[in-house]
Amino acid sequence: MTRPEQPAFHQSRQAREAESVIDQITDRFDDNPQSMAYFYDLFRSVYCRGEALPRKGMQIGTTCIQAPEELIYAVGATPIRLCNGSYHYDQIGGDFMPAKSCSLVKATLGMLNSENPVPRIGELDLVVNPTTCDQKKKASAMIEGMGYQVHDLELPSAKESEESRLYWQRTVRRFAVQLSKVTGKKMTRKALKAAMARTARAQAAFRTLHNLRKSSPTLFLGKDAFLVTNAFFFDDIERWTAAVETLNAELQQRQQEGFQAAQRKAPRILFTGSPPIFPNLKLPLLIEESGGVVVADETCSANRMLYDMSAVDEWRLNDMVDALADRYLKPCTCPIFTRNDDRQRRLLELAEGFAADGVVYQAFSGCQVYEMEQRSIADALSAKNIPMLYVETDYSPDDMGQLSTRIEAFLESIKTRKRKKRS
Amino acid sequence: MLANIRQRVYNADLKRFRFWLQLGFFVLFVYGGYLAINLGNSLPTFACGFNDQGRGGVCYLLPLQHQLSGSWERLFSWAGIAVLQGFLYFTLWFIVLNKAWCGYACPLGTLQDWLSSLRRALGIHFARYSERSFRTLTWVKYGLLALTILIPLAIGGGLLPHSMGTPFCDICPGRMIIPLFTGDYSQFTIDFSSKTSMVLTGLGMLITGLFFAGAFIKKRFFCFFCPMAALHYLVSKPAFLKLKKDGSKCTRCGDCYRVCDMEIPEIADQVDDPRIMKDDCIMCLKCVAACPEEDALKATFVGIPIFKATEEGFIKRMNKGADSDPS
Numbered sequence: 001m002t003r004p005e006q007p008a009f010h011q012s013r014q015a016r017e018a019e020s021v022i023d024q025i026t027d028r029f030d031d032n033p034q035s036m037a038y039f040y041d042l043f044r045s046v047y048c049r050g051e052a053l054p055r056k057g058m059q060i061g062t063t064c065i066q067a068p069e070e071l072i073y074a075v076g077a078t079p080i081r082l083c084n085g086s087y088h089y090d091q092i093g094g095d096f097m098p099a100k101s102c103s104l105v106k107a108t109l110g111m112l113n114s115e116n117p118v119p120r121i122g123e124l125d126l127v128v129n130p131t132t133c134d135q136k137k138k139a140s141a142m143i144e145g146m147g148y149q150v151h152d153l154e155l156p157s158a159k160e161s162e163e164s165r166l167y168w169q170r171t172v173r174r175f176a177v178q179l180s181k182v183t184g185k186k187m188t189r190k191a192l193k194a195a196m197a198r199t200a201r202a203q204a205a206f207r208t209l210h211n212l213r214k215s216s217p218t219l220f221l222g223k224d225a226f227l228v229t230n231a232f233f234f235d236d237i238e239r240w241t242a243a244v245e246t247l248n249a250e251l252q253q254r255q256q257e258g259f260q261a262a263q264r265k266a267p268r269i270l271f272t273g274s275p276p277i278f279p280n281l282k283l284p285l286l287i288e289e290s291g292g293v294v295v296a297d298e299t300c301s302a303n304r305m306l307y308d309m310s311a312v313d314e315w316r317l318n319d320m321v322d323a324l325a326d327r328y329l330k331p332c333t334c335p336i337f338t339r340n341d342d343r344q345r346r347l348l349e350l351a352e353g354f355a356a357d358g359v360v361y362q363a364f365s366g367c368q369v370y371e372m373e374q375r376s377i378a379d380a381l382s383a384k385n386i387p388m389l390y391v392e393t394d395y396s397p398d399d400m401g402q403l404s405t406r407i408e409a410f411l412e413s414i415k416t417r418k419r420k421k422r423s
Numbered sequence: 424m425l426a427n428i429r430q431r432v433y434n435a436d437l438k439r440f441r442f443w444l445q446l447g448f449f450v451l452f453v454y455g456g457y458l459a460i461n462l463g464n465s466l467p468t469f470a471c472g473f474n475d476q477g478r479g480g481v482c483y484l485l486p487l488q489h490q491l492s493g494s495w496e497r498l499f500s501w502a503g504i505a506v507l508q509g510f511l512y513f514t515l516w517f518i519v520l521n522k523a524w525c526g527y528a529c530p531l532g533t534l535q536d537w538l539s540s541l542r543r544a545l546g547i548h549f550a551r552y553s554e555r556s557f558r559t560l561t562w563v564k565y566g567l568l569a570l571t572i573l574i575p576l577a578i579g580g581g582l583l584p585h586s587m588g589t590p591f592c593d594i595c596p597g598r599m600i601i602p603l604f605t606g607d608y609s610q611f612t613i614d615f616s617s618k619t620s621m622v623l624t625g626l627g628m629l630i631t632g633l634f635f636a637g638a639f640i641k642k643r644f645f646c647f648f649c650p651m652a653a654l655h656y657l658v659s660k661p662a663f664l665k666l667k668k669d670g671s672k673c674t675r676c677g678d679c680y681r682v683c684d685m686e687i688p689e690i691a692d693q694v695d696d697p698r699i700m701k702d703d704c705i706m707c708l709k710c711v712a713a714c715p716e717e718d719a720l721k722a723t724f725v726g727i728p729i730f731k732a733t734e735e736g737f738i739k740r741m742n743k744g745a746d747s748d749p750s
Contacts, residue, residue, distance in 0.1 A: 160692070162554040165677075197742065204738045211734075311678035311713040311741060318548050323681055330691070331676035342675050345694065349671055 009050035014088040014118050018047035021279035035247040046119045058125040065305045066130040068324045073195035075183040081233035084111045085277030087395040101366040103395040105135040119234050126182050130155045132336045158338040172325035189317045205244040206306040212251045217260040219251045222284050222294020229302035230278045262293040267414040269294045270356035274364040275301030280395050292411045296354040335369035344380040357414045359388040434736040437712040448528040453604045455479020465512035468524045469531040469597040477605035483513040488589040492575035521662035526707030531597045535638040550640045568650035586617040593623035596634035642684040656702040663725045670694025672719040679710035
C-alpha cells in the first residue's frame with residue numbers, strides 16, 4: 001500500500017497557521033528590533049518550514065515548567081517543552097479530552113499524536129509530566145498510550161508546608177535517578193554545576209530583558225517578548241542566551257537614544273493567566289494592535305518559567321538537587337496550588353514595578369484553576385485601584401472580533417482614567 | 424561616587440568578608456590578652472573568661488552568674504547596682520552589633536563554621552532538623568537562660584551549694600575548648616572536688632563532645648541552644664544593626680531559607696512584618712546575600728542600609744559558586 005502523497009510542509013495547516021501569526025508579528029508593527037530577526041527566523045524555520053533543530057544527546061520532553069531542566073542537561077540530554085499553542089493541534093487533541101477542556105493540553109496531546117509535529121521535535125526518549133492540574137495529570141496516561149515513555153513528576157498540591165517541600169525534594173531526587181537510568185549517564189557534581197551555570201546565565205539574560213521593559217516610554221513590545229521566551233521552549237540554550245544578550249544590548253542602545261516603541265500614552269498592560277504560546281499570541285497581539293503595550297507578564301510561558309533563580313549554599317550534588325527542587329516549587333505561582341497569596345503579591349509587585357495601568361487576565365476555557373482564581377485576583381487588584389480585564393478564550397480564532405472590541409474598550413477606559421487622574 | 428561604593432558593597436563576596444572578619448574577632452577575643460587588650464567583662468559573646476592568658480574581654484554570662492550568686496541581702500542592696508551596671512554595659516555592647524555578635528564575633532560560633540568547612544571539604548552532607556524538632560528545640564535556650572539565672576540566685580538564697588556558682592560555664596563547651604587555643608588544657612577535666620562539680624563538669628565534658636559531633640554535621644549546632652542568644656533576643660529591640668524584609672518584594676522562593684544555617688523558616692515565609700530577625704538568627708546575613716530580589720532583604724545600621732539584596736549581587740555571587748571548585 002502506498003501512502004497518500006503528503007502536501008509540502010509549508011502548505012500544511014499548522015505551517016500556515018504559524019506563518020500568518022509570524023507575519024502579523026513582523027509586518028504589522030514598525031520598528032521591530034533588528035536583533036529580533038534571530039527569533040523571527042527561528043520560528044519561521046521551525047514552525048513554517050518544519051526544519052528540525054540540531055540536538056545534543058537524548059531528547060526529553062517536558063509538559064510543565066516544574067520539570068528541572070538543569071537535571072536534564074546534567075545527564076547530557078536536552079529538554080524540550082511540549083506545551084503547544086496551535087489551533088490545528090487543539091482540534092486533533094479534542095479526541096482525547098472532554099469538549100470543555102484546556103486548549104493547551106489538547107494541543108499538546110494533538111501535537112504528540114501527529115505524524116508530522118511542529119515544532120519538529122523528533123524522537124522523544126522520555127516525557128516528563130509534572131502532576132500539576134487535573135488535565136495534565138490525566139494526559140499522562142494518554143501520552144503513554146501514544147507510545148511514549150512517561151515519567152510522572154509528583155508535585156504536591158500545596159506548597160507552603162514543610163511536608164510538601166520534602167515530598168517534592170524526594171520527587172526531584174527520584175527524577176534525577178530516573179534520568180540517569182534513561183540516559184545511562186551518571187549525574188556528576190561537575191555536570192550539574194555546569195548545567196546550573198548555563199541556566200543561570202539564560203535567566204540573567206532574561207532578567208535584564210525583563211528589567212528593560214520597566215522603561216517608560218516602552219523600548220520593546222510584549223509580542224516580541226513572548227516570542228523570545230517561547231523560543232526558550234525548544235531552542236539551544238546557549239544560542240538562545242546569546243541572542244537575548246544581543247537583543248538586550250540593542251534595547252540598551254534604544255534606551256540611551258530615547259527610543260519609543262509605542263506611543264508615550266499607550267496603556268501599559270500586565271498580562272497574567274493562561275500562557276500565550278506561539279502561534280496563539282492572539283491576546284497580546286490584539287492588545288498591542290489596539291494601542292496598548294504589554295510591559296510585563298505573570299505566565300508560565302515567560303516570566304514564571306525563567307525569573308526565579310536558585311541559590312546553593314554548598315555546591316555538592318545533593319544540595320544542588322534540593323536547591324533546584326526548591327526553586328521549582330516554592331516561588332511557583334501556578335494556580336493549581338491551594339492558596340494564591342504569592343500570585344497576588346507577585347502581580348501587585350509587577351504592576352507597581354512596571355507602572356502598569358491595567359491587567360489583562362487570560363483564562364483558557366476549561367482551565368478551571370485560572371477561572372477559579374479570577375475573582376481573588378480581581379479583588380486584590382481592585383483594592384489597589386488597578387483595573388483588570390478578564391478574558392475567557394481558547395485557541396480558536398472565532399472570538400477575535402468580540403475580543404478586539406472588549407480590549408479596545410478596556411484600553412480606552414484606561415486612557416480616560418489616566419486623563420482624569422492628570423486633570 | 425557614593426552610589427558606586429554602595430554598589431560594590433552590595434555586590435560583595437559576603438563569604439570571604441565574613442571569613443576574615445570572623446578570624447579577626449577570633450584573634451581579638453582569644454589572643455587579645457597577649458596584646459594587652461581588655462574590652463571588659465560584659466561582652467555579649469563567648470569571649471571565654473576561663474581563657475585567662477589570651478582573653479581580650481570576658482563573656483557577660485560569667486560575671487552575671489557570679490554576681491547573682493551573692494547573698495540575697497547584698498544582692499538586693501548595693502550589689503544590685505553592680506548587676507544593673509553589668510547589664511547596662513552588656514546592653515550597650517550588644518545594641519551596636521545586635522545578633523551579628525553571633526554571626527561575626529563569637530569565637531565559639533566561628534569554630535562551628537570552621538567545623539562545617541571541614542565537613543564540606545570531606546564531602547559530607549549537612550543535617551537538618553525536621554520542622555517539629557525545630558519548633559520544640561528552639562525553647563531549650565530559654566530554659567538554659569532561666570537556669571543560668573535561677574541557679575545562682577538559689578545559691579545566694581542558700582538553697583543550692585556554692586559549688587554550682589557558675590552552672591552554665593560548667594557545662595559550656597566554650598570553657599573547655601577556647602582555653603585550648605592558648606595551650607591551656609586545664610579545663611578539659613572533670614572536677615572531682617564535690618559531687619555537684621563532678622556532675623556538672625562531667626556534663627560539660629559530654630556537651631563538649633556533642634558540640635564537636637553536632638557542629639560537624641549540623642551547621643551552627645550549638646547556637647540553637649545558646650542561652651546568650653536568648654538573652655540577646657530579649658534586648659534586641661533598640662539595636663542599631665537591623666535585618667529587615669520587604670514582604671511585597673518577596674517571591675517566597677526560599678533561597679534565603681536554604682542558606683540559613685539556623686534553618687529559620689520565617690525568613691522565607693514571613694511577608695507581613697518587616698522585622699524579620701528571630702531569636703535564633705545569628706545575623707550572618709547569608710540570607711541577604713542569597714536573595715535575588717532587589718531590596719527584599721536588607722541590613723541597616725541606625726536606619727542606613729549597609730547591605731541589601733540586589734539582583735546583580737546575587738548573580739555575581741552564585742556564578743562565583745558555579746565557576747569555582749567546591750569550597
